[in-house]
Amino acid sequence: MSHRSQRPTGSTPANFDATELSKEFENLMRNKRFNDFQQQSSHSKSRTSSPAPSQSTTLSSDSSQTTTTTQSRINRRLPIMPRRPHDSASVKFCNLLHVLSVTPTKYENPGLLDEALTVIPLDRLYAEADDEHQIHKARYASMGKKPQWGYQDFVIRSLLKWFKKSFFTWVNNPQCSRCLMPTIAHGMVPPTPDETARGATRVEGYKCSGCGSLERFPRYSDVWQLLQTRCGRGGEWANCFTMLCRALGSRVRWVWNSEDYVWTEVYSEHQRRWVHVDACEGVWDQPRLYTEGWNRKLAYCIAFSIDGATDVTRRYVRSSSKYGAPRTRVAEDVLLWAIYEIRRMRREKLSEQDRRRLRKEDEREERELRMFTTSALAAEITSLFPGSRRSARGDEQKTPLTQDEAAAQWIHGRPQNESEQGPDSQRDFDRR
Numbered sequence: 001m002s003h004r005s006q007r008p009t010g011s012t013p014a015n016f017d018a019t020e021l022s023k024e025f026e027n028l029m030r031n032k033r034f035n036d037f038q039q040q041s042s043h044s045k046s047r048t049s050s051p052a053p054s055q056s057t058t059l060s061s062d063s064s065q066t067t068t069t070t071q072s073r074i075n076r077r078l079p080i081m082p083r084r085p086h087d088s089a090s091v092k093f094c095n096l097l098h099v100l101s102v103t104p105t106k107y108e109n110p111g112l113l114d115e116a117l118t119v120i121p122l123d124r125l126y127a128e129a130d131d132e133h134q135i136h137k138a139r140y141a142s143m144g145k146k147p148q149w150g151y152q153d154f155v156i157r158s159l160l161k162w163f164k165k166s167f168f169t170w171v172n173n174p175q176c177s178r179c180l181m182p183t184i185a186h187g188m189v190p191p192t193p194d195e196t197a198r199g200a201t202r203v204e205g206y207k208c209s210g211c212g213s214l215e216r217f218p219r220y221s222d223v224w225q226l227l228q229t230r231c232g233r234g235g236e237w238a239n240c241f242t243m244l245c246r247a248l249g250s251r252v253r254w255v256w257n258s259e260d261y262v263w264t265e266v267y268s269e270h271q272r273r274w275v276h277v278d279a280c281e282g283v284w285d286q287p288r289l290y291t292e293g294w295n296r297k298l299a300y301c302i303a304f305s306i307d308g309a310t311d312v313t314r315r316y317v318r319s320s321s322k323y324g325a326p327r328t329r330v331a332e333d334v335l336l337w338a339i340y341e342i343r344r345m346r347r348e349k350l351s352e353q354d355r356r357r358l359r360k361e362d363e364r365e366e367r368e369l370r371m372f373t374t375s376a377l378a379a380e381i382t383s384l385f386p387g388s389r390r391s392a393r394g395d396e397q398k399t400p401l402t403q404d405e406a407a408a409q410w411i412h413g414r415p416q417n418e419s420e421q422g423p424d425s426q427r428d429f430d431r432r
Helices: 018-047 053-075 088-100 103-108 110-119 122-142 151-167 193-197 223-229 234-247 289-293 332-347 352-382 405-411
Strands: 183-189 200-208 214-220 252-257 261-268 273-278 301-305 308-311
Touching (some): 088 301, 088 332, 103 252, 103 301, 110 234, 151 234, 183 214, 193 200, 193 214, 214 234, 234 273, 308 352
Antiparallel strands (some): 183 200, 252 261, 301 308
């Protein structure tokens, strides 16, 4: 009798690699799709010959039902083709995306960028970035590895720390301008013509808890004005910070989320990918913060840049079953049409060389986003094996880098008074 060495059931080798499982899963899905197309082709050929008279009546209904089922199964695996919106709801959503796509174009104003550079302590930030970059390179060189981040990445990280700690202020309820006492929300008030001219389409009203006087809090969208006021909530923080990143020479994206939140993406030339940055929380490259850190469900995350738009939801929602909100506002093919249309508008005046470069970048990012989905599925499968351990990655850090008490309280679900809420505590999500 031959004795074979068998691996005990319920055990996992210590060197088990989820990356290999991801590749095997992709190959399996690719082969399965190819086999489905072969089956579809064979069905089409068989339908070209008429059945015998005795079989035509009995097979007609079964054949049509099988054809419909097979065709629908195949169509679900075909690439999504963009389709123009026809119903009013789709047209409205596409128009919203076009309006939002204008935001990053305002950052290209040379006068605005020059004004931004006057408020940034450039010498301090560049010196700090250079020191951290040198330490970073030396640490990786000691391990015989290439550095993970480039110099410009450290410049933006230094900007992030300065912006959060020294430049911008979070405002929940403004202080009374007369007695400096706290105020209480008193509903919305109409904007004045001057406030409208400065980009404040919404103005919040507050009543002083001491003297009873009324205070106005305009929600400015004009970045010129934000450089003066230097305060606001999530929308103002992301808007102003994204512009300052652009002033320092980085390519930027302004990311809109359908659950009423916004943040920034900065392109890392060193890593050749877009990096998540949240100025409110002071975090860098932590795209899973909102779902797995804050336990939020997200539907749409659309990134807008001077070069177009991209649906980056898969970067922030790794498990759609757990953290994906229903995407019912527009059909997927219509959403793709809107994104392609925005890209066409933003790139039509570029040279063919630049358009080709951006197309390659789009393809590279699409592969990255598909890999997120595959890796998440592979990780879930790997977790089913007892004793398995997931390999740590930089973007898998789910909690903010700054462990302020307010942030920890919010993330762990402990209640706190609104007066104690600050920019790290993830203020009321709907008030962003």
